[in-house]
Amino acid sequence: MERLLNFVYTYRAFFTFLLLELFCIWLVVKNNQYQSAAYFNTSNAFFARIHTTSQNIRDYFALTSINALLAQENNQLRKKVERQNQALHFSPTKANTDSALINQYDFISARVINNSTKYYKNFITIDRGENSGIKPGMAVISANNVVGKVKSVSPHYAVLISILNLDEQVSCLIKRTGHFGTVQWDGTNPQLTNLKYIPRHVKPVVGDSIVTSEYNAIFPRGIFVGKIKEIELKEESLFYDIKVELGLDFSKLSFVEVIKNNLKKERDSLETKTIGEPK
Amino acid sequence: MNRSILIQFFSFFVYILVQVVLFKNLVLFNTGFCFFYIAFILLLPIETNSLVLMLLGFTMGFFIDIFYNSLGLHAFTLVLIGYIRNYWLAVITPQGGYDAGASPSMAEHGLQWFLVYTVPLVFLHHLTLFLVESAGFSLFWYSMLKTIGSLLFTLTILVVLQYLSPRRRRI
Numbered sequence: 464m465e466r467l468l469n470f471v472y473t474y475r476a477f478f479t480f481l482l483l484e485l486f487c488i489w490l491v492v493k494n495n496q497y498q499s500a501a502y503f504n505t506s507n508a509f510f511a512r513i514h515t516t517s518q519n520i521r522d523y524f525a526l527t528s529i530n531a532l533l534a535q536e537n538n539q540l541r542k543k544v545e546r547q548n549q550a551l552h553f554s555p556t557k558a559n560t561d562s563a564l565i566n567q568y569d570f571i572s573a574r575v576i577n578n579s580t581k582y583y584k585n586f587i588t589i590d591r592g593e594n595s596g597i598k599p600g601m602a603v604i605s606a607n608n609v610v611g612k613v614k615s616v617s618p619h620y621a622v623l624i625s626i627l628n629l630d631e632q633v634s635c636l637i638k639r640t641g642h643f644g645t646v647q648w649d650g651t652n653p654q655l656t657n658l659k660y661i662p663r664h665v666k667p668v669v670g671d672s673i674v675t676s677e678y679n680a681i682f683p684r685g686i687f688v689g690k691i692k693e694i695e696l697k698e699e700s701l702f703y704d705i706k707v708e709l710g711l712d713f714s715k716l717s718f719v720e721v722i723k724n725n726l727k728k729e730r731d732s733l734e735t736k737t738i739g740e741p742k
Numbered sequence: 743m744n745r746s747i748l749i750q751f752f753s754f755f756v757y758i759l760v761q762v763v764l765f766k767n768l769v770l771f772n773t774g775f776c777f778f779y780i781a782f783i784l785l786l787p788i789e790t791n792s793l794v795l796m797l798l799g800f801t802m803g804f805f806i807d808i809f810y811n812s813l814g815l816h817a818f819t820l821v822l823i824g825y826i827r828n829y830w831l832a833v834i835t836p837q838g839g840y841d842a843g844a845s846p847s848m849a850e851h852g853l854q855w856f857l858v859y860t861v862p863l864v865f866l867h868h869l870t871l872f873l874v875e876s877a878g879f880s881l882f883w884y885s886m887l888k889t890i891g892s893l894l895f896t897l898t899i900l901v902v903l904q905y906l907s908p909r910r911r912r913i
Contacts, residue, residue, distance in 0.1 A: 475793065476792045476793055479796055480796060480821065483796055483817075483821045484822070486814075487803075487814045487818035488814065490817070491812075491815055493813070493814075494812070494813035494814060510808050510809060513759075514809070521767070577811075579766075579810075581769045581772055583876045584811075584812065584875060586811040629877070651881075651884055
């Protein structure tokens with residue numbers, strides 16, 4: 464026994480090293496789980512405040528481009544409202560009158576205070592949290608472009624998994640043909656992402672729009688992801704390799720909207736009742 | 743002795759603050775990152791116990807991780823560097839050994855020795871960092887590119903800071 468203790472004592476540096484490294488690996492693995500409860504990240508009020516100050520300074524230099532983006536978004540929205548008004552005017556019978564469906568989605572606007580696009584696993588911190596009704600799992604968009612999902616929340620801040628993250632997958636479809644696949648980033652270029660699992664018989668074309676599908680219950684249908692840039696079909700593979708050019712420049716992200724789906728509970732409980740617990 | 747501990751204590755927080763407020767926003771060509779906080783572990787006095795080095799590395803890495811939303815990642819790599827540092831210092835001992843209370847800085851040992859000391863450690867730190875982050879070897883060559891880019895960036899900052907810091911040549 465004494466010899467054993469002596470042995471441990473002689474190599475104490477090595478054993479401490481092993482212990483600390485194992486602990487770190489455990490932290491890494493635990494942090495990678497989707498929607499894990501995380502206390503030690505930038506949603507923590509103290510650390511978020513430092514980021515807010517730093518972002519305030521950075522925002523100052525980006526004011527012109529932020530203004531241009533917002534004006535452009537306003538313009539698009541106004542056009543959309545006008546188009547919808549016209550459509551309603553001519554076909555009032557088709558108008559949706561179920562108020563639960565009309566008010567299915569609430570939007571919570573928030574400011575980005577911390578953002579990265581250059582790592583393999585990118586996260587975004589925003590300045591709204593639980594007190595504004597944000598919960599883990601909600602979808603986040605910016606000017607009708609997909610941004611990501613909420614990963615963890617604190618009373619005043621929330622951390623989002625950006626779609627520029629190796630772990631993030633979004634169910635999407637090719638708008639023109641209606642075939643669906645999964646969008647997942649490959650970790651290299653922050654302007655490009657990949658569309659996976661589009662089977663051989665589909666004929667995608669360069670320039671096709673990729674939008675979110677309704678299968679994921681998080682994003683509303685038809686949120687824009689990007690346009691197809693490159694299509695490759697290898698001789699032996701079952702699926703296409705499709706590169707998608709993102710519609711949003713993530714490095715310039717300053718304002719986002721969190722989408723609250725008011726009917727999510729109803730849909731989830733119906734699906735759980737009939738299909739069983741999701742894996 | 744007490745005064746130098748106090749200085750190290752403050753510099754610990756200064757390194758973290760400068761890293762997360764300044765260098766976190768500086769990325770060159772999508773591949774060059776500056777993980778300048780590693781200098782804290784590298785520049786501690788030569789006689790520092792490796793247990794102390796690892797514990798300090800862990801604490802600092804943990805704080806950095808909070809800001810980078812990457813719990814465990816920077817802590818892992820800094821503990822590794824803290825463990826290896828003293829072995830590497832023993833390997834590259836100059837003729838006649840180190841002076842008592844010396845620090846592994848450029849002012850005391852010259853640019854050439856300083857590069858021999860820092861290049862392998864910084865390279866190892868960046869490589870493990872990117873490999874652990876991508877969780878495997880699937881992005882190995884891209885990680886290598888990032889590692890080399892970051893190595894050049896971080897080293898430039900380290901050497902420039904060494905030139906800027908006050909020279910206290912011991913006789």
